[in-house]
Amino acid sequence: MTERIALITGGNKGLGFETARRLKSMGFRVYIGARESERGIEAASRLNAEWLQLDVTDEESVRDAAAQLSKRENRLDVLINNAGIAGTRKAAAELTGEDAESVFATNVVGPVRVMNAFIPLMETSTNPVIVNVSSGLGSFAITQDPQRFESQVRMPLYCASKSALTMLTLQYARALPNFHINAADPGYTATDLNAHRGQQTVEEGTDAIIRLATLPPDGPTGIFVDRHGLVLW
Template sequence: MTVTLITGANKGIGFETARQLLDLGHDVYIGARDTERGKKAAAELGARFVQLDVTDDVSVARALTEIDAAEGRLDVLVHNAGVLESVLDGPSALRAFDTNAVGIVRVTEAALPLLRRSAHPNVVTISSSAGSFWAVNNPERPEFGLPFPLYSASKAAATMLTVQYAKAHPGIRFNAVEPGTTATDMTAAFGIGRPAHESARVVVRLATLDATGPTGTLQDETGTLPW
């Protein structure tokens, strides 16, 4: 059985990705900062739960130690936890980068020993084309007018980390994904986006790549995106 960890998976795209991977036979661990919400989500789906705050080194280490003790390996890691900071100031920048970029480093580094024990290790980062230079400079793209510089900058960092990890660990698939504009808590104030289960399909496609699949890419549902 494929052992999968999804961060920030108690709601939204992470929750729906967990649901779809469970349907495919994965043994899914719901990583969530809030214990009560995480346990509730895991119980609803029939998944497992680990308390995991991507901004806390101790929490990350404890979660991966727990998975190691139970499974001895990790096959798929999905970096889903993320925040949208609308205020442009120092504290907001620290929060955005700590969750959206540094969190990826924390979890990946803790997970690498477990991933190396997998026959087909695979890491998917839910990034955004809002972090693509090509998209934000293209007047025909919705990202052109997106007024969230910290989100865009931190997602650019997330995609670059994906590429660098792919180069450093050629035996592991590392890909970033633009899941599409999705109706989640993050976008609720704007009343936009498609249902989370539709966007989750894009994540699932990359989370189920075999050893011949691409690595070091940013993709959406149509394929590889320039960035």
């Protein structure tokens, strides 16, 4: 069986690193995309993986990463858009346009930039897969359910950015029918993003990502899942 090649943005820590670890253990050739060289190299070394300098907010960085990968590989099978930020913790009335631009630059524009740069290399794969790491906090249904903790969270910019990412997932899935393009909700997982307050381990938090990253050629596209199954939009 041909070795599958995967790239994970923000793969040097948290969910990204655990995703890289799990895919590596499954026989994937894994590339860790990291903004900071020292952290990227250290993370890749720990897993015996590859690494690429990749800042999703920087066009030149993303283009250079795609060019580097094209020199080293003849294709990319799996792209995981994991890099994301929570943004400022300001009260809603204090949020500024600059605050919004910062969050959307990473969480929404970043994945678009990365897909634009790497899709040409993915088109040579026999089973190209894109996983966008979204959140239940971007689900209109979940955030309106009083039984869910997400309904109590007040993070306007982060939540809106993840709603945008899930819609991008659906639209790209329809526009690129030869790809499998899906969104994953990791759930409330203990990572730097929430100061490790999450109730799930990083392994549990990556269950949905791994499921989508390892879809067979006849798997679904344009869906939103967590570790338990389908997520309502």
